Amino acid sequence: MKVKCRTISRGCAEGEVLITSDTISFLGNIDPKTGKVVDGNHELFGQSIKDKVLVFPHGKGSTVGSYVIYQLFKNGVAPAAMINLESEPIVAVGAIISAIPLVDRLEKDPGSILKNGMSIKVNSSEGYVEVPEG
């Protein structure tokens, strides 16, 4: 099933879904060396975002977060792609400088069609997410 969405950062990638209803402040929430969520209050605490399709509402916090995303990319522990409900500049800029596909405003609610561990494809260049049927 192809689900239409808005392109924020171009590119195409596949990976396993890691989904959270918590927002993410890349500065502070994520360890740039390991890609693990280090904030004890975060729903994804202890999990690695490496190579995942990271699905979260939107970013927050310091604008330095854009550089943290770049550091994750340089350290080889960045997500393969990201999906937001509504993107904001910190994550958008971080994704673009790190060449990580990022989309938002999916035609269908990500919470109802995406499950943790599901393999999906994000084609941001053409503006769709491909999700297995059923």
Next chain:
Amino acid sequence: MYLTTEEQAMLDGEEGETLRKAIEILVSLGDIYGADRLIPVKSAQIAGVSYKTIGDAGLEWISDLHGKVRIPSILNPAGMDLQDWEKMRIDPEFAHKQQLIIEAYEKLGISSKCTCTPYYLEGFNAICADHLAWSESSAVSYANSVIGARTNREGGPSALSAALVGKTANYGYHLDEMRKPTVSVTVDYELKGSDYGALGYIVGNIVGSRVPLFILKGKPDNEELKSLGAAMAASGAVALYHVEGVTPEARKNKFARPDENIVIEESQIREIYDKTKPDINDLDIITIGCPHCSPAELSLIAGLLEGTTVSKEVWICTSREVANKYAGIVKSIEKSGAKVICDTCMVVSPATEKYKAMMVNSGKALAYVPGMCGVPTLFGDIYKCIREAVKE
């Protein structure tokens, strides 16, 4: 968003990877905020300079870029005085990384003058209705409010993208309808000097990112407006304000007063001065110049310090260009033992973390120093700051 043929070619990578990424950043921010097109900007001021804030990740990103900026571009304050960092007792490893960041920006054709007051510098003067892509929150507030120019508060990468492309996306404060006041603030008490910083500290907390229209008793000068705006951008996220009868757009447009009106009493202003949490006996550093001192402020400080010797660490922060241009005044200030510090400030430099308590005359510094530097902070006007500085 509409793109010209040239812009589309850039986005398709025909002018290389750096420009492709730069314009992609501008276009996607434009899409997020509903911009119709890109517009040319006159100059850029780029945040993300201090090694303390951007770290190795930021350094790597800037170092990976190639090419030259297309418009006059300048940097935010760095983490240290780039020439005399030893006098600030900066760690040599930090100094090395900081120099690498500056060199990476210089390679892109960006001026390594690091300041939060680009409007005092040659080549960065702006006039009413000019479009800019500036980053530093107090410079954005000054440009929008005191000059009447137009800029959003750009992030580091988006300002750098604007510098490389020479354009920014047309949204937010570039548009007439976003510049109208949305809340009134009345003060029935004649303010002076650092009172404006105190006022900004209070109002920023209340109005967040709205556009306030001030109705004031006196007529603040540009330095007072500078400290008002800087404090509001720090305690809140105010990027534009108007003062009835004073700031250019308020004079030109005669805005209707918004219905919601906030009244600020004299007692609230006084409270900021009395909020002296740290013990004054712990006071071991006094800093002035947040935002960076103007020539007039330097000259006032020189006058106050004349014939005295300071008994504590005293930093007078300004831009290198202003310091060089007014070298006589700088020399006179330094005769007292006070240090004139360039390219940086008490907020972004790690050097301030070593002190027990700081006195400032800036509402912005009062908002940031306790949290960002972990130093308890006292607030006083410039006269009190100098009196404490020379006290035996």
